Amino acid sequence: MSSPTILKLGGSVITDKDAPETVATNRLARLAADIAGADGPLVVVHGGGSFGHHHASEHGVSRTNGSRDAQAARDITNAMRTLNDAVVAALADAGVAAVPVHPFSMAARDADSDLTLPAGSVETMLGSGFVPVLHGDVVVHAGEGVTILSGDEIVVSLAESLGADRVGLCSAVPGVLDDDENVISTIEAFDDVAHVLGGSDSTDVTGGMAAKVRELLALDSPAYIFDADGVGPFLAGERPGTRIG
Numbered sequence: 001m002s003s004p005t006i007l008k009l010g011g012s013v014i015t016d017k018d019a020p021e022t023v024a025t026n027r028l029a030r031l032a033a034d035i036a037g038a039d040g041p042l043v044v045v046h047g048g049g050s051f052g053h054h055h056a057s058e059h060g061v062s063r064t065n066g067s068r069d070a071q072a073a074r075d076i077t078n079a080m081r082t083l084n085d086a087v088v089a090a091l092a093d094a095g096v097a098a099v100p101v102h103p104f105s106m107a108a109r110d111a112d113s114d115l116t117l118p119a120g121s122v123e124t125m126l127g128s129g130f131v132p133v134l135h136g137d138v139v140v141h142a143g144e145g146v147t148i149l150s151g152d153e154i155v156v157s158l159a160e161s162l163g164a165d166r167v168g169l170c171s172a173v174p175g176v177l178d179d180d181e182n183v184i185s186t187i188e189a190f191d192d193v194a195h196v197l198g199g200s201d202s203t204d205v206t207g208g209m210a211a212k213v214r215e216l217l218a219l220d221s222p223a224y225i226f227d228a229d230g231v232g233p234f235l236a237g238e239r240p241g242t243r244i245g
Contacts, residue, residue, distance in 0.1 A: 001127050003165035004041035005235065008155045011049025011136070012172040013228055014087065020054045021079065023086045027228060031170070032094035034232040040165075041126040042235075043158060044091070044098070047151040048136045051083040052076055056138075056148055066144025073146045076138045077104045084135045091133065099125060101134045103149055109141040115153060119161035126162075134158075152215045159219050167223040168234040169212060174227040175241035176209060186243045190214055216244040 009031060016022040035044065048056070056062065059072035067073070084100050091098035107117040125132045139149035152169070159167050175183035178196055187193050190213060197210040209225075216223040224234060226241025233240045 002040055003163050004043050004126055006043045006155055006159055006164045006167045008151050008169045009046040010171045011047030013170055014046060015049030017050050020050050022050050028090045031228060031231055032090040036094040036096050038235040042131050044131060044133045045151045045154050046087050046135050048080060051079040052136055055079050061148055063148045066141050066147045068145035073138050080135050080137050088133050097130050098133050099130045101132045103134055103137040107139045107149055109139055111142040115157060117157040119158055123162060152212050156215045156218060159221055164221050167221055169225045170228060170231050171225055175225050184242050187213060190217060219245060
């Protein structure tokens, strides 16, 4: 099997992030049509948007603040599974061999916050011609109960485990923007752009653009941040948006 491409669909792109549990149905359908045109093995990861972030914020759960409340864990993961169902259904309607993969059932953090996300099942799915669709979720965290596992963390973990050929993050903006709102073509070091990076405008418990850039700079494979219009070009081998690393 050739090295896979990993595409992350931001929660702010596939949902109305300011309206709890609302899918951006038309936009998701257009993205699914673009994804259907991809060649080669592909993994899709999506964020939480108005589904997971809404519940995580209500329960005070983040990447650093945990909860031992089983109801909190159920509320967040069930919301994410609902969104995952919608994403998988949209992809299937477009002819993509999409199948769901739920990280809460397979991932864990140890007491040092190091993540373990076994990739064997995802690799086997790829070898069978499926397109695994994972999502941001809660994750059991030693000593903390559950914390948030962001889609960006999943992308990085899978890219390393699977030896991804290319990584793309579809966000609400056409790339990482400078002070004049222009797209920065390439970022090679976090300090070069730290002054222009901030959090998300909507409720986001995963760290916003700054966290995305930090995560992607850790990769060996090239990574790109772009908006919905960049998905088709990225999957066709082009270099839309901002290249990270």
